[in-house]
Amino acid sequence: MKFFLNVLKDKLAALSLCIIVVTVSVGIFAPLFAPHDPEEVHMELRFASLSWEYLLGNDHLGRCILSRLIYGIRPSVLWVFVALVLSVSFGAFLGFIAGYFRGKTDAFVMRVCDVMLSFPGYVMTLALIGILGVGLENILIAFVLSKWAWFARIIRTSVMQVAESDYIKFSKALGVSDIKIMVKHIVPVALPDIAVISSSSFGSMMLQISGFSFLGLGIQAPNAEWGMMLNEAREVMFSRPEFMLAPGLAIILVVSAVNFLSDALQVALDPKLMISKHKLQGLARASAANLQGKEVA
Amino acid sequence: MMNLLEVANLKIWDRSTGKVIVSNSSFQVKQGSCLAIVGESGSGKSVTCRAVMRLNQAGLLESGDILFNGENLTRLSEKEMRKRRGKNLCLIMQNGMRAFDPSCVVGVHLKETLAAHFGWSSGEITAKMKHAMESVMLKNPIELMNKYPHQLSGGMLQRVMIALAIVLEPDIMIADEPTTALDTISQYEVIAQFIRLRERMGCSMIFISHDLGVVRKIADEVLVMKDGEIVESGTTQAIFSAAEHEYTRYLVSTKLALNQHFKRIMGGVHVDPR
Amino acid sequence: MGNFIINRLLFSVPLLLTISFFSFILINLSPMNPAEVVLQAQGVPVITDELIAETNTKLGLDQPFLIRYIHWFLACMQLDFGISYVTGQPVWSLLGPAFLNTFKLTFVSVIAIIALSIGLGVICALREGKRLDKSVRGVSFFLTSMPSYWLAALLVWYFSVHLDLLPTSGMDSYQSYVLPVTVITINYAGIYFRIVRSSMLSNLNEDYVLYGKACGLSEKIITLHILRNSLQVAVSVFCLAIPTIFGSTVVVENLFAWPGLGTLSVKSILSRDFPIIQAYVLILAAAFVLFNIASDILNAAMNPKLRTGL
Numbered sequence: 112m113k114f115f116l117n118v119l120k121d122k123l124a125a126l127s128l129c130i131i132v133v134t135v136s137v138g139i140f141a142p143l144f145a146p147h148d149p150e151e152v153h154m155e156l157r158f159a160s161l162s163w164e165y166l167l168g169n170d171h172l173g174r175c176i177l178s179r180l181i182y183g184i185r186p187s188v189l190w191v192f193v194a195l196v197l198s199v200s201f202g203a204f205l206g207f208i209a210g211y212f213r214g215k216t217d218a219f220v221m222r223v224c225d226v227m228l229s230f231p232g233y234v235m236t237l238a239l240i241g242i243l244g245v246g247l248e249n250i251l252i253a254f255v256l257s258k259w260a261w262f263a264r265i266i267r268t269s270v271m272q273v274a275e276s277d278y279i280k281f282s283k284a285l286g287v288s289d290i291k292i293m294v295k296h297i298v299p300v301a302l303p304d305i306a307v308i309s310s311s312s313f314g315s316m317m318l319q320i321s322g323f324s325f326l327g328l329g330i331q332a333p334n335a336e337w338g339m340m341l342n343e344a345r346e347v348m349f350s351r352p353e354f355m356l357a358p359g360l361a362i363i364l365v366v367s368a369v370n371f372l373s374d375a376l377q378v379a380l381d382p383k384l385m386i387s388k389h390k391l392q393g394l395a396r397a398s399a400a401n402l403q404g405k406e407v408a
Numbered sequence: 409m410m411n412l413l414e415v416a417n418l419k420i421w422d423r424s425t426g427k428v429i430v431s432n433s434s435f436q437v438k439q440g441s442c443l444a445i446v447g448e449s450g451s452g453k454s455v456t457c458r459a460v461m462r463l464n465q466a467g468l469l470e471s472g473d474i475l476f477n478g479e480n481l482t483r484l485s486e487k488e489m490r491k492r493r494g495k496n497l498c499l500i501m502q503n504g505m506r507a508f509d510p511s512c513v514v515g516v517h518l519k520e521t522l523a524a525h526f527g528w529s530s531g532e533i534t535a536k537m538k539h540a541m542e543s544v545m546l547k548n549p550i551e552l553m554n555k556y557p558h559q560l561s562g563g564m565l566q567r568v569m570i571a572l573a574i575v576l577e578p579d580i581m582i583a584d585e586p587t588t589a590l591d592t593i594s595q596y597e598v599i600a601q602f603i604r605l606r607e608r609m610g611c612s613m614i615f616i617s618h619d620l621g622v623v624r625k626i627a628d629e630v631l632v633m634k635d636g637e638i639v640e641s642g643t644t645q646a647i648f649s650a651a652e653h654e655y656t657r658y659l660v661s662t663k664l665a666l667n668q669h670f671k672r673i674m675g676g677v678h679v680d681p682r
Numbered sequence: 683m684g685n686f687i688i689n690r691l692l693f694s695v696p697l698l699l700t701i702s703f704f705s706f707i708l709i710n711l712s713p714m715n716p717a718e719v720v721l722q723a724q725g726v727p728v729i730t731d732e733l734i735a736e737t738n739t740k741l742g743l744d745q746p747f748l749i750r751y752i753h754w755f756l757a758c759m760q761l762d763f764g765i766s767y768v769t770g771q772p773v774w775s776l777l778g779p780a781f782l783n784t785f786k787l788t789f790v791s792v793i794a795i796i797a798l799s800i801g802l803g804v805i806c807a808l809r810e811g812k813r814l815d816k817s818v819r820g821v822s823f824f825l826t827s828m829p830s831y832w833l834a835a836l837l838v839w840y841f842s843v844h845l846d847l848l849p850t851s852g853m854d855s856y857q858s859y860v861l862p863v864t865v866i867t868i869n870y871a872g873i874y875f876r877i878v879r880s881s882m883l884s885n886l887n888e889d890y891v892l893y894g895k896a897c898g899l900s901e902k903i904i905t906l907h908i909l910r911n912s913l914q915v916a917v918s919v920f921c922l923a924i925p926t927i928f929g930s931t932v933v934v935e936n937l938f939a940w941p942g943l944g945t946l947s948v949k950s951i952l953s954r955d956f957p958i959i960q961a962y963v964l965i966l967a968a969a970f971v972l973f974n975i976a977s978d979i980l981n982a983a984m985n986p987k988l989r990t991g992l
Binding site: 225229232234237238239241244245326328352355362366367371 | 701704708711930933936948952963966967971
């Protein structure tokens, strides 16, 4: 807890957290905040500009852009977060088991990870969408299935570092049970690491999902989603480029906030990174692994 | 005897936190003599020496005067200073394993250094280094020069640094805990080379160490540092027999106590107390 | 060294086999019946059970799973990936040119990314904490948080529509490369720039730099040593950048109507053209594995500690 409080001393990090918290709560309570029904069509208001009634104007079907933006938080941010949590939990579970027990379990899990990771992230997701069919749920499922291996591998490394430390060996020698060691000693140490890697991939996941929606592979009309809104705006891009602004800026704002927070977490963790500074080889591996998660949309 | 190096009112502090690391220290190194700086880790020994060579990181600021052969080093331009480094003031690092670029063979560093100072050709450098390396008991010098640092031991790399110093013929040599990272046998070999070096070249030396046994053997004068301050200085003889400052006495006595304890465990086997 | 390469290649064989098996079952997991897809694509009005059975036989789908896999695998080895369900053309005749086009785009982009990230990374590391460093980092941070398609749309709007300088889509001349390459470069250079910079910085604090300075070496020589060591890390990362970017040009390709793998794969997904999806997955995964090996070998060749230990 102290670690997370330290992070918040950084003013920009605190601001980022505020942005995220506000976005998430507005998204959860969307019906309370949205001034209109996001799917209500008003053909007479097509491409209407900003007004007091419709703060951000109306789109090509006369729907309220602000309301669509607010409802769009749900698929663009909240569902992505759910997918992330599922994927991280699954990866963390396997990573813990592999990193703590080592031996055959470890070898098996890592071989599976090798296979999973030999498919570049995008390709894996595309393949799964290809099989499961187009739609937001399918993209989310594809994300969970294609990302866990990456989390498992990183969490395994961090668990292994802890598990090999003297105090864990000492606890083991004293006969403390494995579960107790894991819960009391390894989880608290590995938790910041997990927070950093999951937050750093959260941003890129949001970008990717909105990218897929933009391509028409994700959520289907008439539902509101930021990537989808951009896709709709693209059709009138040459005549009315201003329609690209609202959803685009919304994505940039939230993704920057997430990335910034993740960076602040990483900086707070730096003393730990400094210890292994001389393991250049390790650095290469780590950054290569980092890249896998950092695909941009 | 004339003073080769005079450090006056040297103060070093951290730019961002303002924390003082070394406060107001002054000392002299006489021509041809060896000054040992002893103290616990973190007492400011290394920082003091790097300050003399103006090699501290940008985050550390220093004030005071450093007179070398009558010339104030703190006033020199970076370019002039660079000419002095290596040629006049030579540093021997603590960890030989990390002192050489891991992706080049050892010879690359030697050639670059000697070419920078003397402009010698590759052949000349090899011949001179071969001679110097043989004199510090390194066998097959040509082969060694074509090896990567990780293929050599810490003691060997330490002696490569000494060999380089022999060729450079500096006026003063600064050895920053040169034996700490070594095992006992390599320590002995490296110290033997230092002693021979002084006998042969007659150059001055600053020897940083926390091993009082080694200091007693090699140093003419001793400087005791604690928490960034010089608490005592004097000839080796005086420091070891009649230390005035409590901290020095503490250092010397713990050393003695350790020795005695060691002797007791060894059950009367004779151990040289140095 | 030779042993290392052979080992690495041998090790990849089971991996490649697993990947091919995986690509194969992937398609068989689909809830849709392939025969139905084929018939729908051919515009058959009424799909009867007999027609499905007939198509199954024609496509060899009535044979046991393992037999089909072996047939498919052997065919794949000869670049025969089957026939597109939708157009009836051989998959390779569609995939081959697309592969080449995506490769061209990736190649140009990767070169731009390497040049930009090494250049900026080195400059920023040498001026750590100064204004230039801070502003470059700030801008790169902002650009990595930007959706590529949004950036692309802005660029298209400005350069193609407003200024009418560059084509909006297609792959007709070298001018067509400018916008897609810019978008990919801007999106990825930030990540690689950070890696180069932090690797340079960690080297700057190494003992060998201090010793080099203490020996009176010039800034230039020392910087070259630092570069050499930092780029070792960067090279392996850049090697992986090629397949990573290769696999993620999807959005950009679709936006600019680039006739590459990304456009083809999305089209195939929307029309459920399984043989193409299957081949796409297989080829990209295989390329990824091979590039991984290349990166390991290159890394070993550059790092004496690894090289001499082999």
